[in-house]
Amino acid sequence: xxxxxxxxxxxxxxxxSDSNPHHLIPNTNPLESIVAVDEEIPIIDYAKLFSxxxxxxxxxxxxxxxxxxxxxxxxxxxxxxxxxxxECTLKKIADHFxxxxxxxxxxxxxxxxxxxxxxxxxxxxxxxxxxxxMVVHPENHCPPDHCYxxxxxxxxxxxxxxxxxxxxxISKILGQEETYIEDVFDLKRGFDxxxxxxxxxxxxxxxxxxxxxxxDPGFCVSLVQDVNGGLxxxxxxxxxxxxxxxxxxxxxxxxxxxxxxxxxxxxxxxHYVMVAKxxxxxxxxxTLHGPSLDTFxxxxxxxxxxxxxxxxxxxxxxxxxxxxGNDPIDMTTALEHLRLCEGV
Ligand SMILES: O=C(O)CCC(=O)C(=O)O
Ligand SMILES: [Fe+2]
Numbered sequence: 001x002x003x004x005x006x007x008x009x010x011x012x013x014x015x016x017s018d019s020n021p022h023h024l025i026p027n028t029n030p031l032e033s034i035v036a037v038d039e040e041i042p043i044i045d046y047a048k049l050f051s052x053x054x055x056x057x058x059x060x061x062x063x064x065x066x067x068x069x070x071x072x073x074x075x076x077x078x079x080x081x082x083x084x085x086x087e088c089t090l091k092k093i094a095d096h097f098x099x100x101x102x103x104x105x106x107x108x109x110x111x112x113x114x115x116x117x118x119x120x121x122x123x124x125x126x127x128x129x130x131x132x133x134m135v136v137h138p139e140n141h142c143p144p145d146h147c148y149x150x151x152x153x154x155x156x157x158x159x160x161x162x163x164x165x166x167x168x169x170i171s172k173i174l175g176q177e178e179t180y181i182e183d184v185f186d187l188k189r190g191f192d193x194x195x196x197x198x199x200x201x202x203x204x205x206x207x208x209x210x211x212x213x214x215x216d217p218g219f220c221v222s223l224v225q226d227v228n229g230g231l232x233x234x235x236x237x238x239x240x241x242x243x244x245x246x247x248x249x250x251x252x253x254x255x256x257x258x259x260x261x262x263x264x265x266x267x268x269x270x271h272y273v274m275v276a277k278x279x280x281x282x283x284x285x286x287t288l289h290g291p292s293l294d295t296f297x298x299x300x301x302x303x304x305x306x307x308x309x310x311x312x313x314x315x316x317x318x319x320x321x322x323x324x325g326n327d328p329i330d331m332t333t334a335l336e337h338l339r340l341c342e343g344v
Pocket of ligand 1: 195197212216223230231271273285286
């Protein structure tokens with residue numbers, strides 16, 4: 001998740017493709033000039049990953065393997081979180097941000113490195129977003145007087161099942177025991193932080209950026225939104241995709257620490273949020289599911305050999321989150337420091 005120090009990617013604009021002229025945006029900034037395509041991203045059927053029909057299960061696991069290796073993100077459908085729970089959680093988050101006085105919100109401005117709930121309002125060139133971040137696992141620190149608390153609890157109950165289910169399925173496609181990831185990341189005590197993001201419509205923002213380019217730490221990120229539009233992800237092939245999340249789907253993005261554990265087999269990826277085309281406010285709920293803070297994460301022996309030496313530094317999850325003086329609640333990436341050499 002982008003923290004205070006999140007770096008804005010400066011890269012060459014990708015050459016506009018003739019087939020997508022309507023995706024061109026004014027060339028006033030390297031990121032703004034990037035052409036993103038409205039391309040379908042992989043869809044993974046959660047229920048089929050656990051199907052009793054062996055053929056169906058094995059096909060679904062193959063799809064998951066391809067999605068993790070070639071993309072690192074996918075839309076998850078047919079999962080155990082009911083639609084009405086997602087809708088209700090997003091609606092109550094919107095109600096809360098709209099109805100809560102600024103003074104009340106500011107009670108949660110960052111005070112200490114131990115904070116478990118933090119509010120922020122960023123209106124800069126590189127970020128236009130109001131947010132609340134809170135630790136939701138192993139304990140839920142959502143303030144009891146916030147009207148979305150009950151809905152968020154219900155949503156997180158479902159997401160816990162999804163997280164453990166995905167950990168089992170991903171362990172299998174890595175050729176490991178079902179509980180492999182759950183055990184090495186100590187997911188039952190995993191440090192999960194929810195980020196409640198409110199992006200203004202473009203006419204209220206200071207620039208076209210909602211959130212600067214970043215990767216996210218941890219095992220994986222789950223994301224739901226109320227209106228479509230704005231999230232852009234860089235594929236491993238160097239193409240920016242404008243991500244569309246169908247109603248009922250949960251976007252899953254692989255995190256930095258799965259990349260470290262698998263020694264680069266399953267990579268995290270850069271993404272950012274644009275508000276340039278937003279006619280209305282957009283709300284997203286991104287939950288970063290991580291190892292427990294004291295888990296020591298390093299490339300596992302299963303993914304290291306003479307042809308693939310360890311490409312990442314080993315450190316605890318807490319040390320990675322505290323890199324550069326950040327605090328765990330900031331959930332800032334440390335991938336640059338974790339990588340032992342460029343370009344892995
Ligand atoms: O709001 C979004 O679409 C993305 C949010 C995000 O990347 C994050 O909170 O880390
Ligand atoms: Fe993110």
